[in-house]
Amino acid sequence: MTTIMTPVESLLADLVAIPSMNPMGRGRTGKEYTEQAIADYVVGYLKRHFVDAELQEHLPGRPNVLATISAGAPDTVLLEAHLDTVHADGMIIEPFKPDVRDGKLFGRGSCDTKGSMAAFLQAAVESVKSPKQLRHNILLLFVSDEEYKFAGAQFAARRGIRADFGIAGEPTQLKIVRAHKGVTRWKIATRGVAAHSAYPERGKNAIYSMSKVIGRLEEYAAKLYAADPHPVLGSPSLSVGVVEGGQAVNVVPDRCWIEIDRRTLPNETTESVLTPVKSLLDGLNDWEMKEPHLSVGGMEVAANAPIVRSLARSIKDVCGDVVVEGAQYATDAGIYNAVGIPTVVFGPGDIAQAHTESEYLELHQLSQAVDIIRRFLTT
Ligand SMILES: [Zn+2]
Incomplete structure (x- = not known):
């Protein structure tokens, strides 16, 4: 049976068919472990729809895609999603x-987060008409390296992006995530x-x-909690x-x-996280704290x-009701908020599907996402 796809569905299929796996610092190489091919595809897609886009490369083969659609409007919305997927x-x-199959599109990245990319691109090019x-x-901003070090978003923020508010695309099941933790x-x-372990007193x-x-640290973690x-x-x-630690059982190590993972609240900074840990370890000998990686x-x-109110209005128009909530995971939105762009997280798909062995996106949510963004942009 041949399925006739809508334009946004075939756009998503194209995006999923281009591997853009994050090497995650594990030394993996090859075309499929960069964002170059998918970035080139997005530039070509926008060009076909009369939108100029540019590549900003922060590492070889790891570009961001940036495009501006000016409508002489008083304000600018940032529509952002990441180009990379996990392996x-x-x-x-x-x-x-x-x-x-069964109203779902299966493939790596379909849910996290090429569904959001497809919805933002489709809604934007329709509105250009x-x-x-x-x-x-x-x-429009599509960034590399979200899944590992957030380097693409950090690069974009450093280079300077101007927007009055933003939406970062991640699978939220079309709910608005207006707060999340950092890491x-x-x-x-x-x-x-x-x-020698037979003479431990010598070591x-x-x-x-x-x-x-x-x-x-364990005591401190309990207090934090x-x-x-x-x-x-x-x-x-x-x-x-x-x-x-240690090389062999017969050697004093x-x-x-x-390695420590600290989940932070929005008002915490790197310094406010590290300072209490340093004083906590005061009085202990021979330890050294590394800079955060x-x-x-x-x-x-x-x-x-x-941004919350007007996106909520568009969601309500399309879905009938709207959920605004918080999330435990970190996203690029933290970086845009830090440079003064109030950015929420929103997109089709369920985070429970992200990174899984049979990742899929529900196509009904994809078409609703296009409707919601189109309404947000035009009404
Ligand atoms: Zn993601």
């Missing part, structure tokens, strides 16, 4: 041969002196030193996720390190902000 190891469907109806200028990750190392055990560090919760996001958290802020947009 396709262990998938039980064809990751890059989009398959439509009748620019007089546009109530906002549009800044900071870093390592702490302890140093000791190696010796200094880095694992014993680390156990004291971990003990204090018990503090007054944020009304939407609950408590911040801290978790020691990795520990590594001279080195040990841990990842730090993305949380965000909160006021419930009555213009």
Whole structure:
């Protein structure tokens, strides 16, 4: 049976068919582990619809795509989504041969977050056909490296983007996420002196030193968790996720390190996260704290902000009701909020489908997302 696809469905199928997996710092190479091909496709797609777009490359093969649609409107909306996906190891469907079954499109990235990309692109190019109806200028931004270090969004923010408010596309099931946590990750190392394990008194055990560090962190994590919760996001958290140390059982270990994952509330900064941990470890010896290798802020947009109210109106028109909520995961929206662009998270698909072995997007939500964004842009 041949399925006749709508324009946004075939656009999504095209996007899914172009691998854009994030190498995630694991040394993977090859065309399918960059965002170059999908960025080129998006530029070509926009060109066919008379929209000029440019590539901004922050690393070889890792560009962002940027396009402005000016309508002489008083304000500008940022429509943003990420170009990259997680890898396709262990998938039980064809990751890059989009398959439509039971009203769903299956493939890597269909839900996270090429569905949002397709909806934003389709709604934008439709609105270009009748620019007089546009109530906002549009800044389209598609970024690389969201799944690993948020480097594309950070690069775009550093280069300077101008918008009055924004929507970052992620699978929210067409709900508005107006607040989410941030994340900071870093390592702490302890140093000791190696010796034969038959003479432990001649050495200094880095694992014993680390156990004291971990003990204090565990107490601190419990305190953090018990503090007054944020009304939407609950408590911040801290978790020691990795520990590594020692070379052999007959050697007193001279080195040990841990990796910490700290989920932050919107008002917390990298510094306000690290300072209390440093003073917590005061009095312990031979530890060293590394600079964070990842730090993305949380965000909160006021419930009555213009972006929340007008997006909610469009969702209500299309879906009948609207949900505004908070989320635990971090997104690019934290970066745009930090540079003064109130940005909410919104898109088709369910986060429960993201990164899974048989990822799919419900096509009904995709067409509703196009309707919602079109209404948002024109009414
Ligand atoms: Zn995503």
